[in-house]
Amino acid sequence: MGIGHYIKDIGRGKDGARALGREQAADLMGQILDQQVSDLELGAFCLAMRIKGETPEEMAGFLDATHARLNKVSTHSAPTVVLPSYNGARKLPVLTPLLALLLAREGVAVVVHGTATEDKRVSSQSVLAELGVTACKASPNVKAGEVVFVPTGVLNTGLEKLLAVRRVVGLRNPGHSLVKLMNPCDSESGSALVVSSYTHPEYLQSMSATFALTGQYALLLRGTEGEPVADARRTPAMDVFKNGQTLRVQEQQEGSLAKMPELPSTDAAATAVYIEHVLQNLLPVPEPIARQVQHILREVKA
Numbered sequence: 001m002g003i004g005h006y007i008k009d010i011g012r013g014k015d016g017a018r019a020l021g022r023e024q025a026a027d028l029m030g031q032i033l034d035q036q037v038s039d040l041e042l043g044a045f046c047l048a049m050r051i052k053g054e055t056p057e058e059m060a061g062f063l064d065a066t067h068a069r070l071n072k073v074s075t076h077s078a079p080t081v082v083l084p085s086y087n088g089a090r091k092l093p094v095l096t097p098l099l100a101l102l103l104a105r106e107g108v109a110v111v112v113h114g115t116a117t118e119d120k121r122v123s124s125q126s127v128l129a130e131l132g133v134t135a136c137k138a139s140p141n142v143k144a145g146e147v148v149f150v151p152t153g154v155l156n157t158g159l160e161k162l163l164a165v166r167r168v169v170g171l172r173n174p175g176h177s178l179v180k181l182m183n184p185c186d187s188e189s190g191s192a193l194v195v196s197s198y199t200h201p202e203y204l205q206s207m208s209a210t211f212a213l214t215g216q217y218a219l220l221l222r223g224t225e226g227e228p229v230a231d232a233r234r235t236p237a238m239d240v241f242k243n244g245q246t247l248r249v250q251e252q253q254e255g256s257l258a259k260m261p262e263l264p265s266t267d268a269a270a271t272a273v274y275i276e277h278v279l280q281n282l283l284p285v286p287e288p289i290a291r292q293v294q295h296i297l298r299e300v301k302a
Contacts, residue, residue: 025061087226088121130272197223232286
């Protein structure tokens with residue numbers, strides 16, 4: 001049927017655009033993920049939503065369509081944590097792999113998923129590869145104490161194509177929020193905790209509203225350059241969402257820093273060496289990340 005009639009609603013500019021209902025948003029995203037739309041329609045959707053912004057109802061519908069189409073990861077009922085890793089390292093090393101391996105050391109099954117959206121950034125996939133964790137070529141089974149990296153294209157090729165629009169137009173689109181909100185684990189495995197992050201304060205509000213509306217199980221924080229790991233220099237606030245309820249489990253660290261942690265360069269190999277030294281207790285775990293691990297373990301092992 002095409003998505004032109006939806007574009008007419010969302011593409012009338014910042015003040016004239018109309019928000020879609022949850023079912024409409026699900027139908028729209030379903031056609032995109034099934035790759036039933038033209039490149040012109042896809043680009044028009046991305047630009048229209050970039051101008052209008054997504055409502056929680058729309059994001060809930062987008063999630064409905066996505067969860068119905070993902071090639072799910074099986075976790076064998078193990079305590080599971082999902083780490084969406086899409087931003088990578090720009091000025092600071094990407095320490096999402098450190099968070100993943102610290103959790104796995106405590107017996108948690110960890111699913112990291114992502115794809116590179118900007119060539120200039122160092123990805124978690126690159127760092128994990130240096131640490132011997134290679135990308136899955138099919139939707140995997142993950143066990144307690146194991147870390148897997150699942151490329152977005154393995155979960156859904158249409159979703160990967162949606163994210164790739166950024167390489168052409170240079171702007172984010174709803175897909176970039178969608179991948180940080182979704183749970184790629186099968187429902188029979190129990191509740192997996194999605195650890196998500198935001199970069200700008202407005203996304204704290206929109207992501208919080210979406211998690212509350214959909215009743216998802218998640219921990220949300222302002223991560224390191226958009227990654228779901230606490231900034232190694234200062235502890236951010238952390239909120240847990242469960243069954244539509246929100247709980248602040250960590251307040252933001254205030255005041256000046258007494259000491260700056262020693263961190264590696266953003267290079268993948270250097271970051272991997274640093275992570276190995278931390279895991280071998282040759283270097284301390286940065287306090288903000290240690291606190292994040294504690295909060296996550298308290299949730300998934302309750």
